[in-house]
Amino acid sequence: MVLTYIPTGQQIRFKGVDKPKKVKSQKFRHGYTKFIHYEECDEFNGLVEIRSVNQSLNRGGDGIITFYSYNPPASQNNWVNQAVAQAGTRKDTMVHSSDYLTVPKRWLGKGFLADAEQLKKDNPVAYNHEYLGEITGTGAEVFTNLNLREITDREIANFDRNYPGLDFGFAHDPLVYLDMYYDATHRRLFIYNELYKVGLGNRAAVQAIKALNPDNELIIADSAEPRTVYEFHDAGLNIKGMAKGKGFVEYSTKWLQDLRTIVIDPIRCPNTAREFSGYELDRDQSGNLISRFPDRDNHSIDAARYAMQPMQIRGVK
Structure with a gap:
């Protein structure tokens, strides 16, 4: 359907995006798209579809404004909730919530x-x-102690120690390096730097980590690949593999759950914020929660677990 204002030829076009490529073929005799509105945008299959449309319509002029309206899904793991959390950190974006009240x-x-x-x-x-549009969760969320906010340069300057953690990437999995600070008195973990990249060679990874860790503070890494640990060490990193024991995944993940707060800067660490907030337990065919922690989309969580192992061994809570 198209509504046309006859005196000027301006139009409002209504399009379905069941096939995003159909929208990419939009043509205008004069001018360009000024306003784009995605209604019920949570029903799209993800940002890939929306980006495909925006890349076509956001051309030809300045000051184009895009609206996204939706009812928030209950799960923080839903793509639209995570996308809005990221968008809220942008200076050119306003996030507004309203309800029937x-x-x-x-x-x-x-x-x-x-x-x-x-x-x-x-x-x-x-x-x-x-009725209020709150993201109440599904009951499957692993980390309910998250605080996603900016960690300022002033705060970081007052951190008296850095706890770096490293999870090696293999095949399609990303290499993840994190800088963290642990406040033992108040049981708070701050995650304020990340390197998160797929297909990063060892030499390039070492150089990138050195840039984030100029003082070469001790990095605790996954010990599953001792040869990689040795290679990183020989390249100049102060690094050691973490000794794993039976039940370490469950214990170390529960240790993170038991912290008063895990503060993650979503601007400095967007992938870490996404993984921690979206990490949920699986359900069986009957819809019951499975007690095992899933081994997927948890690379930054692994890096945090490795780095915090000394605190866990000491029994610091």
């Missing part, structure tokens, strides 16, 4: 309001999600 009651009707109040009494979590 912000509009006149006459717009809604007595039946709608009565249903909302009843659900508020019967199931407060469902009410918070369905």
Whole structure:
């Protein structure tokens, strides 16, 4: 459907994006797209589809404004919730939340309001999600102690020690290096630097890590590949492999869960913020949670576990 303002020829075009390539063929006799609105954008299959459209429509002029409207899914792991968390760090983006309490009651009707109040009494979590738009979680989230915020240069300057961790990347898995600070008094972990890259050669990785760790502080890495640890050491890094024992994955992950707060800077460490906030337990065919921690999308989590091993051994909590 197209609405055309006849005096000027300006148009509002309504398009389905079941096939993004169809939208890429948009042509204009004059001018360019000024406003783009994605309605129910959580129903798209991810940012790849949206980027495909934007790369075509965001051409030809300045000041193009894009709106994304949606009802937040309950799971923080959902792609749109993670995308909005990232977008909120951009200076050219505004994130706005509204709910039924912000509009006149006459717009809604007595039946709608009565249903909302009843659900508020019967199931407060469902009410918070369905009527207030809160990301309430699905109950499968592993880390409920996250604080995603900017970690300022002033804060970092006051950190008296760095705890670097390294998870080696193999094949399609990324190499992940993290800089962290641990506040033992208040049981807070700060993650403020990341190197997260797929297909990074060892020589390039060493140079990149040296740039992030100029004082060559001790790096604790995965010991599964001792030859790689030796190679990094011979290249000048102060590094050692972490000694793994039976049950270490479960124990070290629960140690991170037990911290009062894990503060992650989503601007400096976007992939770490994404992995920690999106890490969830799997469910079986009946929908019941599986107690094992899944071994996927957890590369930054592994790097943090390795670096914090000395604290775990000492029993610091």
